[in-house]
Amino acid sequence: MKFTFSDSAIEYILKQINKFNENTYNIIIDYTDGDSPYNENISGCHCQVYDKYRVLIVSKNDVNIKWNKYDKQVESNLGSVFFPSYYEMMFDKNNVFDYKNFTLNLKSEAGIITDQVQLIIKL
Numbered sequence: 001m002k003f004t005f006s007d008s009a010i011e012y013i014l015k016q017i018n019k020f021n022e023n024t025y026n027i028i029i030d031y032t033d034g035d036s037p038y039n040e041n042i043s044g045c046h047c048q049v050y051d052k053y054r055v056l057i058v059s060k061n062d063v064n065i066k067w068n069k070y071d072k073q074v075e076s077n078l079g080s081v082f083f084p085s086y087y088e089m090m091f092d093k094n095n096v097f098d099y100k101n102f103t104l105n106l107k108s109e110a111g112i113i114t115d116q117v118q119l120i121i122k123l
Contacts, residue, residue, distance in 0.1 A: 002094050003029060003076040009099040010078055016121055017057055022079050025123055028056040028070055029083040031090045038064065038120050053090075053106055054118040055097065062122060 005013070017025065032052045058065055070082035083091075092108030097117060099105075104117040 005078045006098040012099040027081045030054045057121045
């Protein structure tokens, strides 16, 4: 499995996190569930997936992150990303985060996975 960020997505994300050094934060690819940190929408069903995908940029020492949940790590062109292995089925082989029309989206070789990816920054 591979995660890539387009140039426009990298520019957007780096602008949002300002001047933080990548040694001070972690990137998490999340699919929200009842055990997801910083999830304000605790209700909803999994049949509505358009608002479930998230990119979290969190401090390396964030006590709200249950690292045992994010047990998989892969390298991306933005740095290491963590995600839950039990949600691998929610992604394809080559996943690309893109930013256009003021929105972060996720696509793959199969097409658009979701046109609305939340970016949550907790630094």
